[in-house]
Structure formats: C-alpha cells, structure tokens
Amino acid sequence: MGELSKDKIKKGLEVFANQKDSKLHAHLNACVHCGLCAESCIYYNAMPDEKFVPAKKVDLVASVYRRYKTLTGKTIPGLVGARKLDEATVNEMVDLLYGACTMCGRCNTHCSIGIDISFVVRTGRKLLTNMGYAPDALQSTINSALETGNNMGISETDFIETLEWLQEDLQMEVGNNAAKIPINETGKEVLYTLNPREPKFFPLSISAMAKIFYAANESWTISTKMYDVTNYAYYTGNEVESQIIVNRLFDEMQNLGAKKCVLAECGHGSRAFRWEGPNVIGKSYPFEVLTSVELIAGYIRDGRIKLDPEKIKDLVTIHDPCNLARSGGIVEEQRYIIKNAVTNFTEMTPSGIENLCCGGGGGQLAMSEYNERRIKIARIKAEQIQKTGAKIVATPCHNCVDQLTQINSTYKLGIQIKTIAEIVADALIID
Amino acid sequence: MEWYQWLAIACLAVDIAGLIIHLTRLISLGKPKDLSHQKGDIVPSLMYAFSGAMSPTRKESAFLHIPTYIAGIFYHLGTFVSIFVFFFFLAQIAINEPIAQFIAGFLAIAVLCGFGILIKRMVIKRLRTLSNPDDYISNLLVTFFQLLTAAVLLHENWQPAYYIIVSILLVYIPLGKLKHAVYFFAARYHLGYFYGWRGVWPPKKI
Structure with missing residues (x-):
C-alpha cells in the first residue's frame, strides 16, 4: 500500500502533540478492546459488521498514536497493533471516522471504561483534515460558509428580502403593522441566529420564532452579516476554519452590543458555538449564550407567552x-415546552440523553458519498418513531429535521416533523 | 529469600516506575480546561461517573452483556485479591489454611472467568478482529497470575513458577493494555468532568 510523504505524516501527527490537557492522552490509552460498545452504535445495530464497532474506530486512531507516540508501539508495533500512517490506514480512517460515525456520543456513556469515543473520532477526523483528507462535500459546505458568511451561500440581499416578506406575513398573522423582524439593530437583549436552511428552505420556522418574540415582547434582532449558527469545521476538526466562524459570531455580538446570543434550533451549531467555541478562540464569552429552546421554556415559565394546547391534538x-x-x-426544556403546547405527548424509548441518533449528525447530511449508509442506519430511528404511534415528531434541530424528513419519506412513516418553535407558534395565544 | 522472590521485587520496582511515568505524564498534561460557561456541577457528575453510570442498570455494555459483565467483575476481583495476596507473600505474612483454601476457591472461579473472556475473544469475530497480541497476552498473564496464586496458596512448591509469572506480569503492565489500571480512572474522570460541566450528568428524570 502507498506510503505517504513525511511532511504529510508530520502534519497528521500534530494532533497528538498539541494537547491542552490530559483528555486525549487518557482516552487513547484506556481502551481494553472489550467490544461491549457495539450495541450502543446505530451503525453496528443497523449493519452488524465488526468494522462499525465504536472500539474499532477508537483503535484506528489509537493504533496510529501507539505507533508514533509510545515506546512499545515504536519498538514492537506488532505486539500492540500499532499502525503505520499510510494510504491503507488513511482510507480506512476516512471510511469509518467520516463515513460511519455521527459522533452522537451514545457509545461514550455506555463504554465500559468511559472513553469519550466521539472525541477520539473527532481527533481522528482532525488528523485526516490536517493531512488534506477531509471529504470534499463536507469541506465545500465549510468553504461556502467561509466565503459567503453562511453555509448555504445566501447573499445578504436575498436574505434581507426574505426577512422583509416574512415580516409582512408576521404583520398579517398577528394583525399588527408594528410587528417587526428587526435587522442589525444595536443594544438589543437578544441576537438571534439561524440555521441557513431556514431562509433557504424553511422560512416558516423564522416566522414561527418571530411570532414567539412578538408574543413575548422581546427586544431582539437578527444580523444580516452573521446569522449562521452552524459550524461544519467542528466536524472536520479544522481549528483555523472553526475559529474564523466562531469569531464572526463573537464579533457580531460585540458589534451589535446584544446581551444574549440565542442559538437557533441546531444541535451541532449550539455545541460548536456555545461549548466548543470559547475553547476554539481561546477566550470566554462576555455575553450569555443559550438555545432558543431554553429561551422559549423561560417565556412559558415566566408567563411571557401563553399557549393553548387544545390547538394541537395529534400525538406528539x-x-x-x-x-x-x-x-x-x-x-x-423541550419536554416542558411540548407538554404546555400540545394535548397528547409520548416519549420515544429510549429518550433524553439515551436517545438514538437520527443518523444525520456528524456532518453526514453534508457528505453525499455516505447517503446510502445514512438511510440504512435511519431504519432504527424509523422503527423507534413508529412504536410511539405519534403523528408529529418535534425536534429542536434543523439538521435532524432534514434527516427525519428523509426517514419519513423512505420508511413511509406518514408523520409531520416540526421544530419546537413551529409547535409553539401554532399553539400561541396572541392577545 | 529465594532468587525468584528477589526477581519479583525487582520487577515490582520496574512496574511501579513504569506506572509512575504514566501517571506523571497524565498529571503534567493537566486537568481539563474549559472556557465555556459552566452549566452543571462537576463533583456530583464525577461521583455519578464512578458509580451510577457504571451500574448494570444504566450501562448497555453491562446490561446487554450480563454474563460477560459478571465474568469481568469476578475476573477483576480475582486480580485485586491476587495482588493483595502477593503483598502478603512478600511481607512473609502467613495465611492460615482455611482462608488460603477459601481464597484459592474464589480464584478458581476468577480463573474460569478469565479463560471464558479469552475464549470469547477468540471465538467471536467482532472481538477477534478488534484484538491484537497484547489483548491475548494480557489476559493470559493475569489469568495465570490468578491460577498460580491459587496454586501457591495450596502448595508451596508452585512458588518458582508463581514468582516468574508475577515478574513477567509486573514488567508487562506499563507496556500493554494492562496500564488501563491507571487510564481507566483518568478516562472516567474526564468523561465525568465533561458531562458535569455541561449539566448532562447526573441525569435528571424525565
């Protein structure tokens, strides 16, 4: 199998050198190859092939680490399964770390040792990215965000036009010409972000949130320069690109002087900006960051919005x-909201922190080369939904909405998929 | 003391030095650093990470694999007991016959569990493909360590074989996967810290 240049290998191995604490070192040395994590992985459950066992993915990264960074791996590589970083290893890593993991982290909580497997997978992705092996489709999504300010490549003019007609819609719906979707206003309480899929494909979810803000009499604004909550560079582990994207939103918060940055319903976007962002840019945020789900739950708790659950009678x-x-x-939070917004609610099994991934995470929706696998693993989610008998699936993530929409069509579930804001907007009582 | 006992003591020194190197590396790399705004509590999460999160009621790797889980518990207990007995031997503290027989009986179960886990690794394809020589060697060394501990407790003439296996095991621990004796705690600590910081663990009832 082909050798890689020394320079390329050196770039890849940099991920093991630049550690800010002992986390990576601990997780790379801890796996005992018990393989008991297999059943916690949707890939393995949907396609019981041993290559999909999470421990195998950890071992791919750890075996390279052992080969170049441990005494035993350097001297007797065969003894500890230490692998050389060559084309064969790289191909296997790309296939399994990018193409067979949504980084959902379910295996982390069930690992017999306690290895943060999704963190190790992300480290492996970072290694591949450093060497120039990030999948093209995923990288092009990042490039679009870097070049245009949002991953859908929407021009500022088009975005403003969209917001203007959404504002007209809002005014008609609430019967008040003073109702606004405020853009680029300074000194507001809330800067609201969006998943660019909203202006591009689901503008009604922007309307839904605008209606909620209107009902809550919130002081808010949207930036037309930087509103993209997503950060796909998180999935490739490209720190430089991730830093640019985080800094843009950070700077816009400072420019507009908002007190709170409210993240749209986007799982990875929330994670990338709220939790990983400060570590990527190397400083804590001087402002509050919260998700729209937490914000809406607060509105209900504080009596700032009123809902009529009788408006939604289908099982949710x-x-x-x-x-x-x-x-x-x-x-x-999402349970508190939904229980206040609908008449009939049921849980999936398992749910909450035990929930099964829909299969669209980890950048899978952006990597068309793995579409077939993504749809196959979705069977598990489809069956889980079917068992509930629900007619509506509510999810606070646009990425999940996309995947669930495909699941709905492929597995003929006959359900509606809605964001939390859409459900709340439907149940809102406007005085 | 016999030469094989001195050998074991020398190897114990190598083992401790090796584990100290691992521990020092972990400590020098430092504690978790997170610049995001903390949402949850670390201490309850760490406590959960080392207790509830490992219980067979919560962990799929336990409740979906009950026979392996139980075998693993016995196997690890057998290792801890064998280490304890090793220090008794080194300190030349006599263990009376009924207790020695009881321990040997317990170790016999642990040994069966150890061999069971080894056979499982050899037979099940997904484990076989995941395994490297270190996985087999580590299991065999620990299982023979327990077996010979039981043998020595019953018959002193097993001592040379016992001390030789102990010596090999001690030198091997810091080199192969048995070093998880150190890294298990570090990995669980990091996981507990991560989930505690974000308010995920301990899980709330929904």
Whole structure:
C-alpha cells in the first residue's frame, strides 16, 4: 500500500502533540478492546459488521498514536497493533471516522471504561483534515460558509428580502403593522441566529420564532452579516476554519452590543458555538449564550407567552438531538415546552440523553458519498418513531429535521416533523 | 529469600516506575480546561461517573452483556485479591489454611472467568478482529497470575513458577493494555468532568 510523504505524516501527527490537557492522552490509552460498545452504535445495530464497532474506530486512531507516540508501539508495533500512517490506514480512517460515525456520543456513556469515543473520532477526523483528507462535500459546505458568511451561500440581499416578506406575513398573522423582524439593530437583549436552511428552505420556522418574540415582547434582532449558527469545521476538526466562524459570531455580538446570543434550533451549531467555541478562540464569552429552546421554556415559565394546547391534538413525540441533549444537557426544556403546547405527548424509548441518533449528525447530511449508509442506519430511528404511534415528531434541530424528513419519506412513516418553535407558534395565544 | 522472590521485587520496582511515568505524564498534561460557561456541577457528575453510570442498570455494555459483565467483575476481583495476596507473600505474612483454601476457591472461579473472556475473544469475530497480541497476552498473564496464586496458596512448591509469572506480569503492565489500571480512572474522570460541566450528568428524570 502507498506510503505517504513525511511532511504529510508530520502534519497528521500534530494532533497528538498539541494537547491542552490530559483528555486525549487518557482516552487513547484506556481502551481494553472489550467490544461491549457495539450495541450502543446505530451503525453496528443497523449493519452488524465488526468494522462499525465504536472500539474499532477508537483503535484506528489509537493504533496510529501507539505507533508514533509510545515506546512499545515504536519498538514492537506488532505486539500492540500499532499502525503505520499510510494510504491503507488513511482510507480506512476516512471510511469509518467520516463515513460511519455521527459522533452522537451514545457509545461514550455506555463504554465500559468511559472513553469519550466521539472525541477520539473527532481527533481522528482532525488528523485526516490536517493531512488534506477531509471529504470534499463536507469541506465545500465549510468553504461556502467561509466565503459567503453562511453555509448555504445566501447573499445578504436575498436574505434581507426574505426577512422583509416574512415580516409582512408576521404583520398579517398577528394583525399588527408594528410587528417587526428587526435587522442589525444595536443594544438589543437578544441576537438571534439561524440555521441557513431556514431562509433557504424553511422560512416558516423564522416566522414561527418571530411570532414567539412578538408574543413575548422581546427586544431582539437578527444580523444580516452573521446569522449562521452552524459550524461544519467542528466536524472536520479544522481549528483555523472553526475559529474564523466562531469569531464572526463573537464579533457580531460585540458589534451589535446584544446581551444574549440565542442559538437557533441546531444541535451541532449550539455545541460548536456555545461549548466548543470559547475553547476554539481561546477566550470566554462576555455575553450569555443559550438555545432558543431554553429561551422559549423561560417565556412559558415566566408567563411571557401563553399557549393553548387544545390547538394541537395529534400525538406528539420528541426526537432529542444528540448534540443538544447528550452533549449539552438540554432535555427537560423541550419536554416542558411540548407538554404546555400540545394535548397528547409520548416519549420515544429510549429518550433524553439515551436517545438514538437520527443518523444525520456528524456532518453526514453534508457528505453525499455516505447517503446510502445514512438511510440504512435511519431504519432504527424509523422503527423507534413508529412504536410511539405519534403523528408529529418535534425536534429542536434543523439538521435532524432534514434527516427525519428523509426517514419519513423512505420508511413511509406518514408523520409531520416540526421544530419546537413551529409547535409553539401554532399553539400561541396572541392577545 | 529465594532468587525468584528477589526477581519479583525487582520487577515490582520496574512496574511501579513504569506506572509512575504514566501517571506523571497524565498529571503534567493537566486537568481539563474549559472556557465555556459552566452549566452543571462537576463533583456530583464525577461521583455519578464512578458509580451510577457504571451500574448494570444504566450501562448497555453491562446490561446487554450480563454474563460477560459478571465474568469481568469476578475476573477483576480475582486480580485485586491476587495482588493483595502477593503483598502478603512478600511481607512473609502467613495465611492460615482455611482462608488460603477459601481464597484459592474464589480464584478458581476468577480463573474460569478469565479463560471464558479469552475464549470469547477468540471465538467471536467482532472481538477477534478488534484484538491484537497484547489483548491475548494480557489476559493470559493475569489469568495465570490468578491460577498460580491459587496454586501457591495450596502448595508451596508452585512458588518458582508463581514468582516468574508475577515478574513477567509486573514488567508487562506499563507496556500493554494492562496500564488501563491507571487510564481507566483518568478516562472516567474526564468523561465525568465533561458531562458535569455541561449539566448532562447526573441525569435528571424525565
């Protein structure tokens, strides 16, 4: 199999050198190859091939680490399964770390040792990215965000036009010409971000949130320069590109002087900006960051909005986005909202931090080369939804909405998929 | 003391030095650093990471694999008991016959569990493909360590073989996967810290 240049290998191995704490070192040395994580992985459950066992993915990264960074691996590589970083290793890593993992983190909580497997997978992706092996489709999504300010490549003019007609719609719906979608206003309480899929494909979800802000009498604004909550560079582990994207939103918060940055319903976007962002740019935020789900739950709790659950009588269930629930601790809020907004609610089994990934995370939706696998693993989510008997699946993540929409069509579920804001907007009582 | 006992003591020194190197590396790399705004509590999460999160009621790797889980528990207990007995031997503290027989009986179960886990690794394809020589060697060394501990407790003439296996095991621990004796705690600590910081663990009832 082909050798790689020394320079390329050196670039890849940099991921093991630049550690800010002992986390990576601990996780790379801890796996005992018990393989008991297999059943916690949607890939393995949908396609029981040993290559999909999470421990195999950890071992791919750890075996390279052992080969170049441990005494035993350097001297007797065969003894500890230490692998050379060559074309064969790289191809296998690309296939399994990019193409067979949504980084949902379910295996982390069930690992017999306690290895943060999704963190190790991300480290492996970072290694590949450093060497120039990030999948083209995923990289082009990042390039679009870097070049245009949003991953859909929407021009500022088009975005403003969209917001203007959404504002007209809002005014008609609430019967008040003073109702606004405020753009680029300074000194507001809230700067609201969006997933660019909203202006591009789902503008009604912007309307829904605008209606909620109107009902809550919120002081808010949207930036037309930087509104993209997503950060796909998180999935390739490209720190430089990720830093640019985080800094843009950070700077826009400073420019507009908003007090709170409210993240749209986007699992990975929330994770990338709220949790990883400060570490990527090397400083804490001087402002509050929260998700729209937490904000809406607060509105209901504080009596700032009123809902009529009788407006939605169909059985509703919740799909918890992995990045929001398992990696962000947001579990109770969406339940509190939905229980206040609808008459009939049922849980999926399992749910909350135990929920099963829809299969669209980890950048899978952006990597068309793995579409077939993505749809295959989705069978598990389809069956989970079917068992609930729900007619509506609510999920606070546009990425999950996309994947669930494809699941709905492929597995003929006959359900509606809605964001939390859309459900709340439908149940809103406008005085 | 016999030459094989001195050998074991020398190897114990190598083992401790090796583990100290691993521990020092972990400590020098430092504690978790996170610049995001903390949402949850670290201490309850760490406590959960080392207790509830490992219980067979919560962990799929346990409740979906009950026979392996139980075998693993016995196997690890057998290792801890064998280490304990090793220090008794080194300190030349006599263990009375009924206790020695009881321990040997317990170790016999642990040894069966160890061999069971080894056979599982050899037979099940997904484990076989995941394994490297270190996985087999580590299992065999620990299982023979337990077996010979039981043998020595019953018959002193097993001592040379026992101390030779102990010596090999001690030198091997810092080199192969048995070093998870150190890294297990570090990995669980990091996982507990991560989930605690973000308010994920301990899980709330929904």
